[in-house]
Amino acid sequence: MLTDLTDWVIDVIDKMSYLGVAFLVALENVFPPIPSEIVLPFAGVVARREGATLPGMIVAATAGSVAGALVLYGIAAAIGPERLRAFIARYGKWFRITLADIERAERWFDRRAVVAVLIGRCVPLIRSLVSIPAGFRRMPMPTFLLYTVIGSLIWNTGLIGAGYILGEEDRWRKIEDVMSYVQYVVIAGILGAIGWFVWTRFVSPQGRRRAEQQLADDGTLQADHSIAE
16 A cells, blocks of 8 residues: 555656645645655655756745645634633543643643744654644744744755755665654654553552542532532
């Protein structure tokens, strides 16, 4: 399946050049299984041939990055923090997530929004998802666009430039091998964060006590509500 996807990506870029790169990068931002580690280096290979230029490919990829980022931003902004809070208020106890947790996360993002968007655009797997909290928090659009463009330019220039330098003879495919190791590191970090969350909220003695207290509080609130009725 991955081979078929890679062949399709290469075919699209071969036939559509700049437009194909912009389309694939925009799609990759919304649908991460599209491998940017294939799209961008091969765009560099095509730029080495006649009919395309390296700056043109970088601009096309960056335009696609911004378009895809705006889609996710718009979806998250449409859902909005109110719906997220309502969901957590109703179902958060099953995930051991409270409204206070959401508020802390929002304060953290508000303090580091610029760094999160700028650096997040240069991290595999995270680079697409960073648009979601930005949309939830309604990050000012000019700021979001500015740092999305800067971060995307860094990422796109690096991978397209590497493909341009390595050129044909499938040497550009080595970039995918290198980036796969980077993805493993990112995945390990994400799994570590999930493991820490599960431990603190479900396994540790403090987490169990917190859950029992939350259930007790919910029972008290329901009882008070019944009496009021």
